[in-house]
Amino acid sequence: MLHLLPFFQWCDSTAVGQAIRDSRVLFPIIESVHLFALTVLLGTIIVLNLRLAGFGLRTQAMPRVAGSLAPLTFWSLLTMLASGFLLFCSEALKCYDSPPFFIKMAALFLAIVFHWTVFRRLVNSSAEPGRARAFATVAVSMILWFGVATAGRAIGFY
Amino acid sequence: MSIPDLCQWLQNTPWGVGIRESTLMFPVIEGTHAIGIALSVGVLLIMDLRLAGVLMRREPVSEISNQLMPWSLGGFAIMFVTGVLLFWSQAMKAYGSIFFRIKLALLVLAAINALVFELTLRRSIATWDTAEKPPFRVRMAGVMGIVLWAGVIAAGRTMAYNF
Numbered sequence: 001m002l003h004l005l006p007f008f009q010w011c012d013s014t015a016v017g018q019a020i021r022d023s024r025v026l027f028p029i030i031e032s033v034h035l036f037a038l039t040v041l042l043g044t045i046i047v048l049n050l051r052l053a054g055f056g057l058r059t060q061a062m063p064r065v066a067g068s069l070a071p072l073t074f075w076s077l078l079t080m081l082a083s084g085f086l087l088f089c090s091e092a093l094k095c096y097d098s099p100p101f102f103i104k105m106a107a108l109f110l111a112i113v114f115h116w117t118v119f120r121r122l123v124n125s126s127a128e129p130g131r132a133r134a135f136a137t138v139a140v141s142m143i144l145w146f147g148v149a150t151a152g153r154a155i156g157f158y
Numbered sequence: 159m160s161i162p163d164l165c166q167w168l169q170n171t172p173w174g175v176g177i178r179e180s181t182l183m184f185p186v187i188e189g190t191h192a193i194g195i196a197l198s199v200g201v202l203l204i205m206d207l208r209l210a211g212v213l214m215r216r217e218p219v220s221e222i223s224n225q226l227m228p229w230s231l232g233g234f235a236i237m238f239v240t241g242v243l244l245f246w247s248q249a250m251k252a253y254g255s256i257f258f259r260i261k262l263a264l265l266v267l268a269a270i271n272a273l274v275f276e277l278t279l280r281r282s283i284a285t286w287d288t289a290e291k292p293p294f295r296v297r298m299a300g301v302m303g304i305v306l307w308a309g310v311i312a313a314g315r316t317m318a319y320n321f
Contacts (some may be wrong), residue, residue: 007214028319032312035195039311043200050229057225060217068214069204153189 008096015087027090030141036077037150044073045145066123077112077122089152095155100128111144165249177247184247188318191240198233199307201226209275209300211291215275218287219296261310267304275299 011017020026050056051065088095095101122129122137129137168174177183188196207213208222245252252258279296286292292300 028312028316032308032315035311035315036308039195039200039201039307041202042196043203046201046229047204047226048197056229057217057222059221059225060214072204072207072213146196149193150189150197153192157185 005096008092011089012019012092014089016086017092020086027087030086034083034087036082037076037083040076041080042074042145043147044069044076045141048073049141052123052129052134052137054134061126062128063124063126067122073115098155100151100154100157104148104155107144107147107151111141111148114140114144162250162253165253168246169247169249174247174249177243187240187243191237191244194233194236194240195311196233198230198237199311201230201233203304203307205230206300206303209292210297210304211289211300219292220252220283220287252317255317257313261313261317264306264309264313268303268310271299271302271306 042077047056048066048069051058051060057065067120119137119141122133169178178185204213205212205226208215208217208219214222222262229294275296282293286296291297
C-alpha cells in the first residue's frame with residue numbers, strides 16, 4: 001500500500017478535508033447523511049434479495065421490483081460515495097493506518113461490480129432463476145454489501 | 159427508587175457488567191444494532207415511499223405493506239433486543255445523554271406516527287389502496303416517517319460519539 005500514500009496525503013490536505021476537521025458539526029452531519037443513505041441502500045438490497053429468494057414482494061415479477069428499486073439503489077449509493085469521500089478527506093491518514101478501511105474499500109469495489117453485472121443480469125431477466133443460482137446470488141450480494149457496512153463499523157474500533 | 163438509581167443498579171448487574179467489559183460481546187451487540195437499521199428502517203422506508211406516492215405506484219399499498227412489514231417488524235424486534243442490552247450495560251451514560259433522550263423522543267414520535275396511520279388513515283384504505291398518489295394525509299404519514307427515522311439515526315450516531 002506504500003504507493004497509495006501520496007494519494008492519501010493529498011486527500012488529507014485538501015481544503016474541504018481541513019474544513020471538516022476544523023468544524024465541530026460538519027463531520028457528524030455528513031456522517032449522518034452517510035448513515036441514512038446507507039439505510040436506504042441496504043433497504044433496497046434487502047428487499048431485492050428477499051424477492052430473489054422468493055420472499056417479500058412475491059406478487060411482483062422480479063424485473064418489476066428491480067426496476068422500481070434501481071433508481072433508489074443508484075442515488076443512495078451515489079450519496080454514500082460523495083459523503084464517504086468527504087469523510088475520507090477529513091481523516092485520510094487515519095484511514096491509511098486502518099486495516100478495516102482497506103477491507104471496506106475492497107468489499108465496496110466487489111459489491112458494486114457484482115451488483116451491476118451478475119446481480120443486475122439475474123434480477124432483470126424475466127425467467128425465474130433456479131433455486132441454487134438464486135440463493136448463491138443472494139448470499140454473495142448480502143455478504144459483500146453487509147461486509148462493507150461491518151468493515152466500516154470496524155474502522156471505529158481499530 | 160429514582161430513575162438514576164435504577165440505571166445505576168441496572169448497569170451494575172452481572173449482565174450489565176459482563177456486556178460492558180467484554181471484548182467481543184459489546185461490539186457484536188452494537189454492530190448488530192447498527193446493521194439491524196437496514197432490516198427495520200431500510201425496509202420500512204420503501205413502504206413509506208409507497209405511502210408518499212413516490213415508489214411502486216402501480217402496486218396496491220396493502221400488498222406492499224402485507225409483504226414487507228413482517229420483515230421490518232422482525233428487524234425492529236432485533237433492534238429492541240440489542241437496544242435493551244446496550245442500555246442495560248451503560249444505563250447511567252445513556253440516561254445522562256441528551257442525544258439518547260432526543261433519540262427516544264423521536265422513536266416515540268415515529269411510533270405515534272405509525273399508530274395514527276394504523277388506527278385512522280388505514281380505515282379508508284379501500285378508497286386509496288390502488289391510487290398512484292394516496293390522499294394528502296397518507297402521503298404526509300409516509301414523509302413524516304422518513305423524516306423521523308432520519309432523526310433517530312442521526313441522534314443515535316451522535317449519541318455514540320458524544321458519550
